Amino acid sequence: MESVLDPTAEANPTDAGAEFPIVVGEIAREQSQIVCRSCDGRQTILSSFAGRHARIGDEVFVPRMVDAVAAAEAYIRKPQLRREDVYQAAVSYAALPKLDQRGEVCVSIEVKNPQLGIKRIHVPCTGVVPWAETNG
16 A cells, blocks of 8 residues: 555545545645645645645645635645655544554554544654653
């Protein structure tokens, strides 16, 4: 599997309330948001955090929206790079760290109100900055 949102997987974002992916053809900054436009005229708005990772040719999944606000949940698939996808979502909680099958310490994080089919992610503790270090 090349990315979390494998088109053949059971949890396909197009089945979970997401638009078909927008293949980024143009990127524009508008105020504090990033607008990604496809060649077929569709567009989506990303937060500046997620948007700064978007590149021409990336596939962007966001929940179906009715207004012009940045998506709280966004998945950017990078077909030209392996294991470089970007996912932004609100978190409801993170479990205590524990060892995974490879013997690495990981944290299981539950996504708050998932709309793209991703309910939980597992993050290696090397990728998590302790709260006390950033807020102490």
